[in-house]
Amino acid sequence: MLDRINRTRRPRTMRTLIAAAATAVLTASLLAAPTPAAAAVSRAELALRWAPIHYQDVDATGSHALSGQSDYISTVDFDGDLNGRNNWDRAGQAGTSLAAHAYYSVVETSTHWYITYFFFHPRDWTDHPFFETEHENDGEGTLFAIERDGSPYGVLRSAVTVAHSDFFSYTPAGSTWTSGRESIDGTLQFQASPHDAFQHPVTAQEAQGHGLKAYPQYAINGDGLVYYPSTVAETPSSSNDRDVRYQLIDIFAVGGLWAQRSNPSLFASLGTFAGDTSGDCGVGTWSCSTNSANAPWGWDDGNDVPARGEIASDPAKLSAEYFTVPAGLARTYTYNPYATAAAALAEAARTAPPTID
Known part of the structure; x- marks a missing residue:
């Protein structure tokens, strides 16, 4: 009643002024209130944001090149199964898929995210007749260290890449990280993607043996592919396709690569893919080695402390x-x-003989 009486006693203009003043106070209080923290991005979103633009050199010559398809990145089950011992033979066959994928894993501390990217090829091959070996399956990649600075995606501070049995270290321009026990091998470059709004680090792999370094320490020489991170997987239109989108696969996914680590059809031992000498692997070259490719938990630079x-x-x-x-x-x-x-892992590292990738 009192509220009704008071309202009837005030002129309309006064009521309007009071309402406007109340609205202004409320608006000011909302503007002054702290903005809620942005929702944390998922590990998948984090991996996609920092996934590299990836240059892949392609050699289309020789029977083992499969007209360049031996240099296309793919999945370990590109042929529809998890048998690592038939991948050499089935590469390039009808009914298999060379849609572009890369694997990733994220581990975390309170100060950093560490993202590993793993690129798989069904063949590590050569067209030289002497002193070089081939083998079934090939796995190389890179580790990115991301500082958790309070921003949604953090700041990329370093990269360590895998080129066969050696690691190479890089920092982007402006990084606060400097050389430690190992010298820094170069600057990690960034490039804009036509498929999103981010600047991505740039990596590259050589043809045949697929060693991986920061671009342009490896570069495209003639035919080649440029892979862009995406949520879809595309198959290259040819051996010289400069815009191929690749899709990420979580190593820790249910039933994924990590879950298959004890599958004897896929892995000969912890971290080492199973591979044999069937088909024409080694024909016309020095040799074909067995069980010679590694997943990320099998990567090793034998000269370094880790x-x-x-x-x-x-x-x-x-x-x-x-x-x-x-x-x-x-x-x-x-x-x-x-x-x-x-x-x-520690026991395997202590007892396993060195492997060649």
Whole structure:
């Protein structure tokens, strides 16, 4: 009643002024209130944002090249099964898929995200008759260290790439990280993607053996492919396609690559793909080696301190060895599924003979 009486006693203009003043106060209070923190991005979104634009040199000559298809990136089950011992033979056959994919894993500490990207080829091949070997399956890639600076995607500070049995380290321009126990091998470049709004780091792989470094330490020489990260997977239109989108696959996905680590059809031992000498592998070349390709938890640079597989399973350790990090980095993981097999990895690293990739 009092409210009704008061309203009737005020002139209309006064009521309008009071309402306007109340609205202004409310608006000012909303503007002054702190903005809610942005929702944390998912690991998949993080991996997609930092996934590299990837240059792949292609050699289309020779019978083992399959007109260039031996240099296309694909999945371990491109032929519809998880048998690593038939991949050489089925590469290029009708009914198989060379749609572009790359694998990734994310592990976390309180200070950094570490993202491993893994590019798979069904063949590691050569067209030289002497002193070089071929083998079934090929797996090489890169590790990116991302500082958690409070922004949604963080800041990329370093890269370590895998080229056969050697690691190479890079920092982007302006990085606060400098050389540690290992010297920095170059600058990690960035490039805009036509498929999103981000600048992406740029990596490259050579033809045949598929060693991976920061672009342009490997570059396209003649035919080649430029792969762009995306949510769709495209098959190259030819061996000289400069805009191919590739899709990411989580290594830790249910039933995924990590879940298959003990599958004897796919892996000969922990972190080493199964591969044999069937088909024409080694024909016309020096030899064909068996069980010679590695997944990320099998990557190793035997001359360096980190043990086999630690580039993926303990990237904070590797980063602390390879680089000087002024702000320091946490060594305790808040998310690291690789740690569930840490003892097995350590034992495998201690006892396994060196492998060639």
